[in-house]
Amino acid sequence: MLTNKPKTKILVDGGDPDETLRVKKLLGFVDGQTTNPSLIAKNPEIQQQIASGHSLTSQEEKDEYRKIVQTISSLVGDAGVSIEVFADLDTRAEDMLAQGEEMFTWIPNAYIKYPCTHEGLKAAELSVRQQIRVNMTLCFSQEQAAAVYTATKGSKEPVYVSPFVGRLDDRGEDGIDLVKNIKTMYRHGDGHVHVLAASIRHLDHLLASFALDVELVTVPAKVLEKWASSNLPMPDRDFSYKAASASGEPLKPIPYKELDLNQSWQSFDITHELTAKGIQKFVADYRSTLKRSA
Ligand code: G3P
Secondary structure, eight states: OOSSOOSSEEEEESSOHHHHHHHHHHHSOOOEEEOOHHHHHTOHHHHHHHHTTOOBOHHHHHHHHHHHHHHHHTTSOTTEEEEEOOOOTTOOHHHHHHHHHHHHTTOTTEEEEEESSHHHHHHHHHHHHTTOOEEEEEEOSHHHHHHHHHHTTTOSSOEEEEEBHHHHHHTTBOHHHHHHHHHHHHTTSOSOEEEEEBOOOSHHHHHHHHHTTOSEEEEOHHHHHHHHHTTOOOOOTTOOOOOBOTTSOBOBOOOOOOOOTTSOGGGSOOOOHHHHHHHHHHHHHHHTTBOTTO
16 A cells, blocks of 8 residues: 555556446555446447447447446545546537536546547637546647647636657657656646546556656556556656566657647647547447447
């Protein structure tokens, strides 16, 4: 059990309440949870239904998603449960917002996840005006994080931005650099956006996130279990992160950019190939649970 709780809030990245409970017993707490369509599709009960020949209608899938987050909601602390809207590359902001409004009523501690796209940012801008908490997901660039900052300025609630570390590593770029760059850029800001390091694949990602003092980190249960079985190490003063791929190759640094946080969000170039690919992957995983006609 963790007696010296880190400053960084720890969230479970998953879609299975039993897993969240297991981690909670192991650490003594879980600050929050993030979910997404891929993680929900992997939920054991949904998988069991599919294995027994029962694919879901989109309404059934939504009902399952609601039940899962309702069970998780009371297990976690004040970092809340992030629920992701269903969006493909053509989904308009109005549609995302309508879903966000509904999902926000599911539990008292919801954060609504929108992608870092033009439509997602528009939905976020409208959401924060009605005090819907948001978590901007699939963030792969400093420009996207700058746009999140300016689109949600004035939000009464903290806004989360989720840089995806592991997926940048997967293509040879140092994902931890992106987290570091966003933290540096936000030093010039008003603190309303909190950095939530995501796509954490191993202990070094977790320790680097702690060392960068990110406000939150979301971590798969298996990485938290590894952390616990290694006696919950924390980075010391001399900690230095060795950016390396899964096969040990060095990763390419991502240089810091000077961006002006007073610009309008529409003026940033927010396109990123990995954001589009990420959306397509979520859509494919979501559809894999659905009946053909759903
Ligand atoms: O938190 C984001 C996460 O669910 C994506 O992780 O490992 O699929 O890149 P991964």
